[in-house]
Amino acid sequence: MANIPEDLRYTKDHEWVSVTGDTAAIGITDYAQSSLGDVVYIDLPRVGDTFGTHEAFGSVESVKAVSEIFTPVAGEVVEVNSALNDTPEKVNNDPYGEAWFVKIKMSNPGEADAMLSAEEYEEYLSANS
Amino acid sequence: MEPTLKEEAELKKTPLNEAHRRLGGKMVDFGGWDMPVQYTAGVIEEHMRTRTAAGLFDVSHMGEIWVEGPDAIEFVNYITTNDVTALADGQAHYTAMPNKNGGVVDDLLVYRFGPEKLLLVVNAGTTDKDWEWIRGNAERGMRNAGSGEFVEPNIQLRNASPEFCQIAIQGPKAESILRTLTDIDLAAIKYYWFTTGKVDGVDAIVSRTGYTGEDGFEVYAAPEFAEQLWNKMLEAGGYGEPDGILPAGLAARNTLRLESAMALYGHELSDEISTLEANLGWITKMKKGDFIGRDVLAEQKEQGLERKLVGFEMVDRGIARDGFDVFVGDEKVGYVTSGSPAPYLKKNIGMAYLPPSFANIGQEIKIDVRGKLLTAKVVETPFYRRNK
Numbered sequence: 001m002a003n004i005p006e007d008l009r010y011t012k013d014h015e016w017v018s019v020t021g022d023t024a025a026i027g028i029t030d031y032a033q034s035s036l037g038d039v040v041y042i043d044l045p046r047v048g049d050t051f052g053t054h055e056a057f058g059s060v061e062s063v064k065a066v067s068e069i070f071t072p073v074a075g076e077v078v079e080v081n082s083a084l085n086d087t088p089e090k091v092n093n094d095p096y097g098e099a100w101f102v103k104i105k106m107s108n109p110g111e112a113d114a115m116l117s118a119e120e121y122e123e124y125l126s127a128n129s
Numbered sequence: 130m131e132p133t134l135k136e137e138a139e140l141k142k143t144p145l146n147e148a149h150r151r152l153g154g155k156m157v158d159f160g161g162w163d164m165p166v167q168y169t170a171g172v173i174e175e176h177m178r179t180r181t182a183a184g185l186f187d188v189s190h191m192g193e194i195w196v197e198g199p200d201a202i203e204f205v206n207y208i209t210t211n212d213v214t215a216l217a218d219g220q221a222h223y224t225a226m227p228n229k230n231g232g233v234v235d236d237l238l239v240y241r242f243g244p245e246k247l248l249l250v251v252n253a254g255t256t257d258k259d260w261e262w263i264r265g266n267a268e269r270g271m272r273n274a275g276s277g278e279f280v281e282p283n284i285q286l287r288n289a290s291p292e293f294c295q296i297a298i299q300g301p302k303a304e305s306i307l308r309t310l311t312d313i314d315l316a317a318i319k320y321y322w323f324t325t326g327k328v329d330g331v332d333a334i335v336s337r338t339g340y341t342g343e344d345g346f347e348v349y350a351a352p353e354f355a356e357q358l359w360n361k362m363l364e365a366g367g368y369g370e371p372d373g374i375l376p377a378g379l380a381a382r383n384t385l386r387l388e389s390a391m392a393l394y395g396h397e398l399s400d401e402i403s404t405l406e407a408n409l410g411w412i413t414k415m416k417k418g419d420f421i422g423r424d425v426l427a428e429q430k431e432q433g434l435e436r437k438l439v440g441f442e443m444v445d446r447g448i449a450r451d452g453f454d455v456f457v458g459d460e461k462v463g464y465v466t467s468g469s470p471a472p473y474l475k476k477n478i479g480m481a482y483l484p485p486s487f488a489n490i491g492q493e494i495k496i497d498v499r500g501k502l503l504t505a506k507v508v509e510t511p512f513y514r515r516n517k
Contacts, residue, residue, distance in 0.1 A: 037155075037166075037380065038173045040470045041448055041477075059499070061448050063172045063470050064380050066499075085446075092171075 002031035010121035036062040039091040079103040143189035144355035160254030167378040175377035183300035184377035192256030198284035212414040216241040227422030294355035299345030342389030390510035440510035443477040445503040
């Protein structure tokens with residue numbers, strides 16, 4: 001069964017969000033990395049880029065497939081994890097830790113509260129996989 | 130992230146389906162077959178292990194068709210591009226079945242068991258189409274080049290696909306692993322030759338063939354022995370040890386064949402692509418006499434090709450995928466047939482159809498990667514060649 005930390009928020013697109021103040025770190029879930037297989041390439045936005053809710057902000061590619069990654073929350077990119085360019089395998093090895101993709105300063109900090117809880121995401125996964 | 134849900138209900142299964150699941154195989158629908166795309170080690174490790182030690186592949190989904198009778202050689206020569214008369218008993222070759230328009234019905238292996246006995250090994254997804262095509266041509270008969278009349282060949286055809294499992298053991302350790310399970314003199318089997326004998330006490334056909342660019346063997350046996358042979362090969366290959374054999378899925382099979390620039394039907398070859406365009410002139414023997422599609426191929430040869438298969442590697446960061454458009458300047462000039470990261474070469478590579486004027490080594494091309502035009506260049510193929 002996929003690992004789903006209690007303290008994060010989730011989307012049905014298999015992204016996670018970790019909120020600190022008005023900043024949200026975004027990554028993809030353990031289930032997502034496992035479905036993709038070996039991740040070899042990540043395309044990330046630039047600091048200063050702004051995105052609305054559910055906009056494609058980058059992509060993650062495995063040997064077999066490419067998936068777009070969407071912003072669960074609207075806001076401005078304040079930090080990009082450029083270390084992933086050279087070590088994309090971190091997405092497989094540590095999806096909730098070292099493999100955060102971007103940090104976004106939320107334009108509507110309440111937005112994350114509407115996302116799935118760990119329990120809800122787990123229910124969603126068991127109903128849809 | 131939008132993983133697709135798989136429908137398992139109506140998929141065909143090979144005799145190793147349970148074995149794949151026990152090994153943690155991630156099962157996918159591959160042309161109607163429930164097949165492992167990878168196991169727990171993952172595609173990169175499975176690929177690398179096949180290059181450095183050994184990989185074990187279930188290719189039981191492939192189709193097997195017997196052609197027997199006095200006209201077997203003549204008939205198969207008529208429906209394929211390579212020269213079957215050049216085969217000796219115990220020898221096999223790679224070939225293609227052309228259609229009347231110069232396209233390809235399928236690419237396949239032909240094994241010569243005797244002057245009146247040939248085995249055709251065809252792709253899984255095309256087995257039914259191939260069987261109908263072959264049967265139809267046997268009924269229609271072979272065209273006599275002089276009179277133009279069609280003569281029915283004296284042959285018997287049999288689709289024997291369900292009677293075989295097929296296991297490919299590939300990699301530098303393939304021979305030493307298989308040697309522990311058989312009395313067959315494996316060292317005496319040359320590349321693209323085969324023999325019959327016992328493997329772990331089971332009647333088998335063993336050929337020195339494969340689809341990975343490595344040395345290795347393909348072992349055919351009755352399906353009820355599939356699990357026994359599979360498990361014995363894993364055990365003999367030290368599965369579980371750091372440099373032991375690994376079961377390898379379809380994803381690794383694809384990246385291995387792509388590094389070796391081998392064609393995959395439906396990508397580099399199709400009903401609309403000729404062997405000449407696909408760089409398969411070496412299996413297209415125009416001098417052997419008449420065969421289906423020969424007229425169109427002769428015309429292509431005379432007038433020159435409109436497109437040609439090339440290998441490329443990405444210069445910019447990014448991965449070209451199947452179907453992406455290729456540009457030179459502002460003009461769309463071709464498309465990618467297969468594109469992927471190459472785990473052993475650690476580059477992003479692919480193959481594409483381009484007009485011959487842009488097919489020279491070193492040619493810079495642009496590939497439309499989801500709206501971004503990224504630079505790539507035409508390179509020599511195969512991308513990877515093993516040290517012999």
